[in-house]
Amino acid sequence: MSLFGEFDIPAEAFALQDTLEELPDVVIEIERVVATEELLAPYFWVNGDDIDEFETVTETDPSVRNLRRLDDFDRSTLFRADWTENTDTIVYAYTHVGATILEASGQYNGWTLCIRFDEHEDLSQFQDYCDQREIPFQLVRLHELTQPRTGSQYGLTRKQHDALLAAYEMEYFDSADVALADVAAELDITPQSLSELLHRGYRSLVEQTLVVTSE
Known part of the structure; x- marks a missing residue:
């Protein structure tokens, strides 16, 4: 294990x-x-x-x-x-x-x-x-390891995983009433740091799930 x-x-x-x-x-x-x-x-x-x-x-x-x-x-x-x-x-x-x-x-x-x-x-x-x-x-x-799937399988660091999950759970992606600063406050980081974590997290998810590299 x-x-x-x-x-x-x-x-x-x-x-x-x-x-x-x-x-x-x-x-x-x-x-x-x-x-x-x-x-x-x-x-x-x-x-x-x-x-x-x-x-x-x-x-x-x-x-x-x-x-x-x-x-x-x-x-x-x-x-x-x-x-x-x-x-x-x-x-x-x-x-x-x-x-x-x-x-x-x-x-x-x-x-x-x-x-x-x-x-x-x-x-x-x-x-x-x-x-x-x-x-x-x-x-x-x-x-x-208690779960068969983790964020690291998609190239995410723990901080990127936590940032994306917190933004999702707070409905940041769905509601205009939830600001970046609100999610950052929940994670006790600056909005700038959160923005960078989300940006790199998006990039990793796209690279690992949507991008197909030819031989």
Whole structure:
């Protein structure tokens, strides 16, 4: 039975610590991580006012290299980068046991990760790996897969799933009386953040359900 663990970890136990310390208002949301034989290449969204400054600061961050800007939206930009060997922290701990990072969100004060483990034994190995290398983490929640279908099957992160579901349940899509700000208040986020979550959620749903790619 697959396990889903939610962890809080300090900034120094993950990537981009130097960048987040210098830019405390920036929020980074990892969308997915591509693993190769030699390195890990994450795709991540950066939410902030000055993306050019983010790129400049990241040039001297030892945890990443080959930063590439892929897509730009209102206040959110999609990047891809390579994690370097300097990131010998929880980044490589989960690959040691074959687990998968489903979602990660970070600011200057730390990161929140959602990791899937295929077996209970994988979680135990993950904990042992972290303990042996003194990698700090706090397990916030642990649960098993109880539903056969999840939003992640359609490329949705947990935050995108929650935003779309809240908007639907509050009849945001059906009633002109429900404003974006109303749904944002329910989720305790800004209307701008909600707009970006809905936009990326729509995009993922369309890509996973309507777009047909030829061979």
